[in-house]
Amino acid sequence: MRHLVWFRTDLRVADNPALYEAAADGTEVEAVYIDCPGQWQEHGKSAMQRDFLSRNLQALNEQLAQLGIPLTVLTVDTFAEVPGLLARWLEERTFDALYANREIGIDERRRDKAVQQILPIPCRVYNGDCVVDHGSLITRGGDMFKVFTPFAKSWLARLSAGGYRLLPMPAALGEPLPFKPPNLSGERVSSEAWPAGEAAAAERLTQFCQLSLRDYGERRDFPADDGTSSLSPYLALGIMSPNQCLAAIEAELEQLPFSRGEPGFAWLNELIWREFYRHLLVAFPRLSMGRAFKPDTEALPWSRDDEGFRVWCEGQTGYPIVDAAMRCLKQTGWMHNRLRMIVASFLTKDLHIDWRRGEAWFMSCLIDGELAANNGGWQWAAGTGADAAPYFRVFNPTTQGERFDAEGDFIRRWLPELTEVPARMIHAPHDWLDNQSPGHGYPKPMVDHGRARLHAIAMFDALKDREAV
Ligand SMILES: Cc1cc2nc3c(=O)[nH]c(=O)nc-3n(C[C@H](O)[C@H](O)[C@H](O)COP(=O)(O)OP(=O)(O)OC[C@H]3O[C@@H](n4cnc5c(N)ncnc54)[C@H](O)[C@@H]3O)c2cc1C
Structure with missing residues (x-):
């Protein structure tokens, strides 16, 4: 054979x-x-x-x-x-x-x-690619779950009942062969900051579990902190499997956490979000075709502001947390999850630009670009997705910065023009810059967040009115 x-x-x-x-x-x-x-x-x-x-x-x-x-x-x-x-x-x-x-x-x-x-x-x-196979978790009505919490409950019940299966690597099937390095054509940008291979991924996983798994829930939202696993590039290309993540959690905690509040549960929950989006992509092929999960939101009158889009991509919006995140993405190919939510909300709810343009820009930059999670994240932020953020919940980029980068450490890492700005001014630095550092070159906020927020809510309200007619 x-x-x-x-x-x-x-x-x-x-x-x-x-x-x-x-x-x-x-x-x-x-x-x-x-x-x-x-x-x-x-x-x-x-x-x-x-x-x-x-x-x-x-x-x-x-x-x-x-x-x-x-x-x-x-x-x-x-x-x-x-x-x-x-x-x-x-x-x-x-x-x-x-x-x-x-x-x-x-x-x-x-x-x-x-x-x-x-x-x-x-x-x-x-x-x-999933702990629980696509299509095998369904509601009582026989459909795919459209809301995360019941999906997660069902996922956890399956895990609790059946466990997971971790397969060993096969035994050697012959003598070692001479190794010929394959080389892919096409445009490439160095990814050397991320060591390649299963051993490197496994080492990162072990380190994360030893150092950060227990307090992940408290640390995961602060981009200046190294509190998340940074394993997404490995999971996206299948260099690491989700079963291996479960095995590492179990090895560290001696058991799998099954409920909120147990150490390590917050991280397991993120792995379930990953599976939720993958199961959705299989159940709803339109998600692979650039279509909104909620069909009515296809009628949203997104702005065609090309210049606004360019300014967002370049990290020149005048909102420091957004700009630092966007410049970090462009230079490193990676962005912290809290920042992905903030910049996605800014593009769709402050600039009213179609989530599909943001999704495509992310894909063109990310080292962990992956259709299910990227599409899921963008549609969540835009309010067009399954179990999306409620449309009236619009992230305020200034207060998000104040909460999650209070001292401005992350911002200063990526915005050299703001290096000297004191922490109390870093999230709205314009007055300080004008007084202390004329000619600083940092732009004024490109939109008034309060007005932009009302406009976004009105766009969604108009959809409801259309339905009611
Ligand atoms: C607008 C937007 C776009 C995104 N695009 C991608 C993408 O292209 N590829 C990608 O892997 N993730 C994406 N995410 C999800 C998330 O931001 C990243 O998975 C996470 O930041 C990766 O960092 P980490 O490995 O340190 O994650 P950890 O916090 O350590 O989480 C562990 C793993 O769980 C998975 N995960 C964590 N959060 C999510 C989530 N919200 N949705 C789905 N899976 C999750 C990832 O595989 C991650 O590596 C996106 C989120 C948003 C809001």
Whole structure:
């Protein structure tokens, strides 16, 4: 028997169901990765994530070589060419079955369906990206949950009843192979700040659990603090699995936390949000197609202010917490969750610009860009999503800064023009700057938040009025 494993967003050898099942009983295994640079561009993904992907593919190749599993990297432009390419490639080889872990975007699902139709061998597909498989948690009415809290309750009940399954890496299937580093084409921006590979991800996970898991709930909202795990780039490309996160929690706390208030629960809850958005993406394909979860919100009259959008992207809005966050994103490819919420609220509720433009900008910058979480986060902030922030809850960028970066430490890290501004003035520094530092160059606030907030609420109220007519 010979099995082929098709790696996609599951670049790991441990807890990889497709690889584990393919290699069961010592079956001979080969691996393939299909790079689609045109599709990467079409999905608007970042040059930094591409670099991270390339480096992690090298790390995977090294791991597979140690196990005696050869990896071939094939290249075509887009997903549309993948079925034909695989069929031709397989004509010259003999395999009994293809193994892969499921990908959840609509383009990926269409590609996989076409592959299954064209290939002469069975395709075996597994859940490798969620603790609880998509589609397996449903309401009493048989539908996907549209609200997080009951989803989380059901998710926790499933975990409590059935636990989770952590698969080992397969035993070596042959002598170590010579290692040929694959190299991906296309625009790349250095991602060296993030070490590549499963071992690096595991080390980060262990460190986080030892140092920050217990007080994550208290520290997670402060961007100047290092209180979150920074594991999102690894989870996004499948270098780490959510089961591995659960195992690390259990190893640290000696049990899994099942209710609010237990140490570590706040972090587990974020992993459940991740699964909520992934389950939604599978249940509602329109989310992969740039459509709002709440169809009525498609009628919102978003502003076409290109200049406002540019100013937001560049971090020149005149609101320090927004600007620091946006400049951090552009330079590092990563942004703290509290800041993602603040800047997303600012774009949609203060500038009234379509969430889809923000979603696309994030995708083009993020090293952890991932359709389900990015779309979920943007639609949550914009008030168009499942279990979204209520439309009348508009983040005030000044008071958010005061609450979550009280001393301005994060702001000063990214806005050199504000280095000298004292903490009590840092969130509204304009008067101080005009008096103490003429010619400072920091812009005045581009909008009046109070007025912008009322306008946003009126936009949503008008939707309700349309429904009532
Ligand atoms: C507008 C917006 C856009 C976002 N875009 C993305 C994205 O493209 N990719 C991405 O991975 N996350 C995204 N998030 C979710 C969240 O901001 C990041 O996952 C988190 O900041 C990553 O940091 P961390 O690894 O330190 O997270 P931790 O706080 O340590 O959380 C652990 C893991 O849980 C998951 N997670 C945490 N919060 C969320 C959440 N709110 N929704 C879904 N999953 C979550 C992530 O995989 C994260 O790595 C977005 C949130 C918003 C509001």
